[in-house]
Amino acid sequence: MExxxxxxxxxxxxxxxxxxxxxxxxxxxxxxxxxxxxxxxxSGFKELVETPERAAEVTIQPVDILGVDAAIIFSDILVxxxxxxxxxxxxxxxxxxxxxxxxxREELKLISDSFDINDRLGYVLExxxxxxxxxxxxxxxxGFAGAPWTILCxxxxxxxSKTFSESRKLLYTDPAxxxxxxxxxxxxxxxxxxxxxxxxxxxxxxFDSWAGILGTEQYAEFGLKYISLIADAIKxxxxxxFSKGAITSLGSIGKLNCNTVGLDWNMDITETRKMVGKxxxxxxxxDPCTLYSSHKEVENLTIKMLDTFTSKRHIVNLGHxxxxxxxxxxxxxxxxxxxxxxxxx
Amino acid sequence: MExxxxxxxxxxxxxxxxxxxxxxxxxxxxxxxxxxxxxxxxSGFKELVETPERAAEVTIQPVDILGVDAAIIFSDILVxxxxxxxxxxxxxxxxxxxxxxxxxREELKLISDSFDINDRLGYVLExxxxxxxxxxxxxxxxGFAGAPWTILCxxxxxxxSKTFSESRKLLYTDPAxxxxxxxxxxxxxxxxxxxxxxxxxxxxxxFDSWAGILGTEQYAEFGLKYISLIADAIKxxxxxxFSKGAITSLGSIGKLNCNTVGLDWNMDITETRKMVGKxxxxxxxxDPCTLYSSHKEVENLTIKMLDTFTSKRHIVNLGHxxxxxxxxxxxxxxxxxxxxxxxxx
Numbered sequence: 001m002e003x004x005x006x007x008x009x010x011x012x013x014x015x016x017x018x019x020x021x022x023x024x025x026x027x028x029x030x031x032x033x034x035x036x037x038x039x040x041x042x043s044g045f046k047e048l049v050e051t052p053e054r055a056a057e058v059t060i061q062p063v064d065i066l067g068v069d070a071a072i073i074f075s076d077i078l079v080x081x082x083x084x085x086x087x088x089x090x091x092x093x094x095x096x097x098x099x100x101x102x103x104x105r106e107e108l109k110l111i112s113d114s115f116d117i118n119d120r121l122g123y124v125l126e127x128x129x130x131x132x133x134x135x136x137x138x139x140x141x142x143g144f145a146g147a148p149w150t151i152l153c154x155x156x157x158x159x160x161s162k163t164f165s166e167s168r169k170l171l172y173t174d175p176a177x178x179x180x181x182x183x184x185x186x187x188x189x190x191x192x193x194x195x196x197x198x199x200x201x202x203x204x205x206x207f208d209s210w211a212g213i214l215g216t217e218q219y220a221e222f223g224l225k226y227i228s229l230i231a232d233a234i235k236x237x238x239x240x241x242f243s244k245g246a247i248t249s250l251g252s253i254g255k256l257n258c259n260t261v262g263l264d265w266n267m268d269i270t271e272t273r274k275m276v277g278k279x280x281x282x283x284x285x286x287d288p289c290t291l292y293s294s295h296k297e298v299e300n301l302t303i304k305m306l307d308t309f310t311s312k313r314h315i316v317n318l319g320h321x322x323x324x325x326x327x328x329x330x331x332x333x334x335x336x337x338x339x340x341x342x343x344x345x
Numbered sequence: 346m347e348x349x350x351x352x353x354x355x356x357x358x359x360x361x362x363x364x365x366x367x368x369x370x371x372x373x374x375x376x377x378x379x380x381x382x383x384x385x386x387x388s389g390f391k392e393l394v395e396t397p398e399r400a401a402e403v404t405i406q407p408v409d410i411l412g413v414d415a416a417i418i419f420s421d422i423l424v425x426x427x428x429x430x431x432x433x434x435x436x437x438x439x440x441x442x443x444x445x446x447x448x449x450r451e452e453l454k455l456i457s458d459s460f461d462i463n464d465r466l467g468y469v470l471e472x473x474x475x476x477x478x479x480x481x482x483x484x485x486x487x488g489f490a491g492a493p494w495t496i497l498c499x500x501x502x503x504x505x506s507k508t509f510s511e512s513r514k515l516l517y518t519d520p521a522x523x524x525x526x527x528x529x530x531x532x533x534x535x536x537x538x539x540x541x542x543x544x545x546x547x548x549x550x551x552f553d554s555w556a557g558i559l560g561t562e563q564y565a566e567f568g569l570k571y572i573s574l575i576a577d578a579i580k581x582x583x584x585x586x587f588s589k590g591a592i593t594s595l596g597s598i599g600k601l602n603c604n605t606v607g608l609d610w611n612m613d614i615t616e617t618r619k620m621v622g623k624x625x626x627x628x629x630x631x632d633p634c635t636l637y638s639s640h641k642e643v644e645n646l647t648i649k650m651l652d653t654f655t656s657k658r659h660i661v662n663l664g665h666x667x668x669x670x671x672x673x674x675x676x677x678x679x680x681x682x683x684x685x686x687x688x689x690x
Binding site: 267 | 557616635
């Protein structure tokens with residue numbers, strides 16, 4: 001199916017565009033009453049993720065309602081550790097929880113990196129196919145996975161954490177085990193992303209939510225090394241890397257085999273451009289809290305951000321997932337402002 | 346009382362030292378069985394904070410047991426919002442919780458910045474006096490307070506948070522109210538720190554735990570502006586500023602009227618030195634997870650860090666509070682390594 005709007009792919013590849021593309025992290029769900037209606041008809045978050053027809057439905061909602069330039073498949077980064085053998089629960093108001101964790105070589109036997117992706121993650125691939133069928137090429141569909149370091153964080157810690165000190169501990173007590181685990185996650189992630197692309201994902205994003213808790217050296221060794229393997233392996237579609245909080249590693253991320261570098265809301269676009277260079281597209285980074293201000297202020301702050309862009313290599317987004325209590329009308333103002341912004345020639 | 350060991354004060358002021366001083370954030374409590382014994386004899390954390398004799402006792406424990414070069418008064422940054430009118434509870438395994446929050450001009454009436462510090466925070470001042478009496482000048486005593494931005498975060502959010510989006514929201518919806526609240530907190534904090542100094546604190550540290558969730562511009566406006574007022578007001582003793590996660594603001598922090606700049610574990614010492622300049626002392630920043638490795642490795646990694654220091658303007662610490670499950674023997678190895686390290690002339 002030919003795409004009617006390929007702006008985001010063109011911006012990612014550094015091709016000419018006539019306006020900046022825009023989408024939101026966590027746009028599928030969270031803010032829309034239409035999403036909550038679907039969600040409340042099911043037992044919970046996991047049932048929604050695992051039911052392809054409904055996952056496709058909420059994936060398309062923001063395209064219909066908000067007018068974004070890309071859809072992102074409704075799923076979770078934790079489907080990968082689950083497919084590898086660690087089942088998770090998503091506890092309301094608390095977040096993810098794993099009954100078993102990997103903190104020793106013995107526990108490493110609980111997981112596997114040799115299985116058929118179709119067999120264990122077929123529901124995501126099916127959701128991608130349904131989404132594309134129902135999108136009729138209106139916008140591209142983004143596939144995604146967690147970065148190996150972030151997935152390790154959850155596999156070792158077993159739950160969310162402010163410091164992930166159990167996960168970071170492993171880097172000192174048994175770095176060889178950490179590398180083995182990261183290699184296994186990397187292998188599965190490459191297969192999983194390739195399967196998403198085969199199923200129809202037009203671009204992919206790697207989320208490294210816990211990049212910022214490591215120093216520059218450790219992040220190079222336990223984070224970027226594995227993202228680099230993934231970026232090298234994915235040649236089919238544009239790749240975006242979003243390493244949250246990794247301000248001091250932006251220069252290194254810009255050297256990876258990726259098209260786009262994602263920015264936090266607290267990273268400075270001008271400084272980041274200096275570190276990343278001109279050969280990559282930047283994605284971001286309006287503070288999601290901006291959307292709590294008045295419509296006029298949302299417009300002003302969005303324009304202020306767009307005015308800092310010095311090239312066409314930008315994909316507009318927030319610098320974090322959209323917060324659940326944001327008024328969808330404010331999101332529409334944000335999107336409309338980007339679409340109406342006149343691009344310098 | 347004359348101090349027998351004033352290393353940390355000399356290092357803060359840039360005077361000559363014959364070895365680097367060393368202490369740990371959260372050293373008073375957390376890791377020591379001796380602390381847990383005191384704690385379990387009381388109803389909980391708050392009773393310990395509010396009972397001067399016992400607070401003094403746990404403040405001195407790390408001096409006796411670990412051999413650190415400074416004591417830090419056992420207390421909590423949240424005693425300030427409580428004194429201003431917002432009572433807090435410390436819920437086991439969950440953290441702080443406030444029944445009332447400040448999100449409107451109406452709610453601002455719940456708090457006051459005009460009260461006698463001795464009246465509402467006398468228990469901290471009493472603990473400082475007892476500690477110094479019992480320390481007999483063995484080491485200096487550090488007083489502290491939260492930075493206004495971090496205190497605002499708790500007053501608005503009412504509890505811990507990964508994003509403090511309610512607090513950040515206020516900066517967009519009612520910046521004038523945010524500034525008013527920050528001014529009130531600043532006024533009380535200056536009086537509180539001066540009272541601590543009068544009671545016997547030999548230096549003070551300002552903790553801005555949530556500095557890193559703001560972009561550089563917003564942190565300058567809502568964070569550093571108020572820290573600067575505090576730093577300007579405290580002339581009696583050396584001042585340390587620890588703005589966690591504020592990597593992009595290190596240059597600005599180095600220009601404040603402070604002696605020492607605290608570093609996270611994921612900040613690079615060489616890069617930070619470039620940003621802060623030579624006229625300030627740096628404090629930090631061994632990754633607390635280092636202390637999970639073997640004694641030999643703790644020694645090696647500590648020496649590796651010390652070798653990056655290019656001047657005597659350093660106070661050695663971890664880059665975060667010591668984690669509760671760390672073996673105190675490893676902490677002793679860390680401290681011993683610093684004490685045995687031969688300083689370049």
